[in-house]
Amino acid sequence: MIRSNLSIWLSITVLLLLISSCDDNEVKRTNSDDTIPPSPVTSVEYKPLFGGARFFYTLPKDEDLLHIEASYTNDKNKTYSFSSSYFVDSLDVYGFGDTASHEVQIYAVDRAGNKSEPVSINVTPLEPAISRVGKSLEVKPAFNSFFVDWKNELEQSINIYVDFSFTQNGEKKEFTSVFSSNLPEERRFVENLKLNSDEPVSVKIRVADIYDNITEPIDMGNVSLLTDVKIPKSEWYLPPANDSMGGVPQAFGNGLEGRLRYLIDDIIDRGDNLNFMHTHSRGRTGDPDDGNMPWNVIIDLGAEYKLSRIVTHQRHSGGINNVNRGQYYRYENVGIYEMYVWDEDNSEWVYVTEHMIPVPDGLSELEFVKKGEAGDQAYMYPDDPKFTKPTRYFRYRATKGFSANYTREDANCLSEITLFGQKVQ
Incomplete structure (x- = not known):
């Protein structure tokens, strides 16, 4: 039996050596000695x-x-x-x-x-992606900004060069913003333009691909921006948990270290200051039997305003050095929410829009921190920026967390709500 097994192992070893020798010879032949080109297709x-x-x-x-x-x-x-x-x-x-x-x-x-x-x-190829994208371009005014929409159904990698200029205080200024994308539909903003509505922005766009092709500048005309301001929070008031307005209860946010009042103090959570609300999984009313989500934050603005946009900040809890991602765009934070304004004439809440906070892709830990600290912005009317009807009361309705691709109702925390608009005179 031992001799038989030994004979088998010797045979296998010899066979492997022969195969290895053949492979070595083949590699030498194909990589060094072979100078004969193959036949063409x-x-x-x-x-x-x-x-x-x-x-x-x-x-x-x-x-x-x-x-x-x-x-x-x-x-x-x-x-x-x-x-x-x-x-x-x-x-x-x-x-x-x-x-x-x-x-x-x-x-x-x-x-x-x-x-x-x-x-x-x-x-003779068909129409290239750059010209197809160029035909789909749209430019729309927004608040202290404008945005560019385009379609790229071929999903090829493209660069959008937005050349824009304006005259301010008698001086002409010219800038270029560059956006890269391969998504089938895209929207990008040119922001923080401190211009009045009577100071139009001239916009031209070039579309380029990764093969050194670029369109001629496409004239998108002049854009007159909308203007708004940050609404001061000194007059804001948050009703107590479970106080209802229009049949909607105020959220409970005083669980653990959290406090509902932290939402409107202009201080964002940076991990070491614990500045956030926390529902402790009973956010709807504070009674565990009523469940957590959806929970609603009702804000009395102290006066009538026309609202334009919102900036929200998440709980961070990323450590005292403030260099780690922590909970940004993750568990316990709100991933999807709705916005409502109170219609005084009809004594009812009027739906404005729903917003899903996108999770950034490919960022480092520190970049996540910077993105989170900047906050997430959403327009009241994202496709056609404008003001809401005048209102004194705003409602933020949190519906989903980030977990499991926005499917779980496990969001307990929120750090700050900031609103923009114009005061009704």
């Missing part, structure tokens, strides 16, 4: 794509074939190359900035890096 056809082309072909029968490569040189003398494994029979090429004819060279490449003779194909 044949029967090449293409299908036009938006800003590109998809090539179909018959592979050569060379045993050491590695991949198929295609390349072209644009009018700026820059060459782009694309490759596809020999396991597939097609190859996509992108980056054409127009619908003119372009020459593409297709090669077969072996394991030693040898290239076949090129097969030259002239292709």
Whole structure:
């Protein structure tokens, strides 16, 4: 029995050595001795794509074939190359900035890096992504800002260059903001413009891709911005927990270290100051039997205002050094909320809008802290910025937390609510 097992192991060892030897010889042959290029692809056809082309072909029968490569040189003398494994029979090429004819060279490449003779194909692509995005651009005025909407159904990586200028105190000023995205729909803001409504902003936009193509400036005309101010909190009042208005109870926020009054003190939670409300999982009324969410924060503004936007701050609890993400965009914080204003004429709450706080992607711990400390802004009417009807009472209705992709009703905390608008004279 022992001899039999020993014989088997010896046989396996010899076989492995032979395979290894063969593999070594093959590697040496294909990586050092082989200078013979593979045969070119044949029967090449293409299908036009938006800003590109998809090539179909018959592979050569060379045993050491590695991949198929295609390349072209644009009018700026820059060459782009694309490759596809020999396991597939097609190859996509992108980056054409127009619908003119372009020459593409297709090669077969072996394991030693040898290239076949090129097969030259002239292709006429469909409309490129940059011009399609350019046609979808919209610019709308907002409060002390304006925003740009666009569609990118091809989801290609693009850069949007927003060139804007205005004259202030007799001096012309020019700026450029750059936004990058590959999302199918996008909205980006140009913010913090301290301009009056009679100081219009001239806007032109260029759309570029990663292949060195860029549109001519697209004139979006002049934009007259809307103006608002931060509403002072000195006159604000928060009714006690479970006091109702229009059938809606005030939230309970005094659980653990939290206090409801911290929401309107202009101090945000930075992890070491414990400045937040906490529902202790009984936020609706303070009675555990009534559950946690949705809970409502009702604010008496002290006077009538037309509201324009809101900035909210989350609980941080990220440690005394204030460099860790902590709870930002995570558990216990509010991820989705609704806004209402009180209609005095009809004695009822009027729905304004719902807002989902987006979770930033790809940030470092410190960047999360900076983003969280800046707060999350939302417009009362995000698609058509304007003021609400005059109201003295505002309601913030928290409906979901961030957990499990905004599906859980486990938000206990909120640090600060700040409102913007104009006082009704």
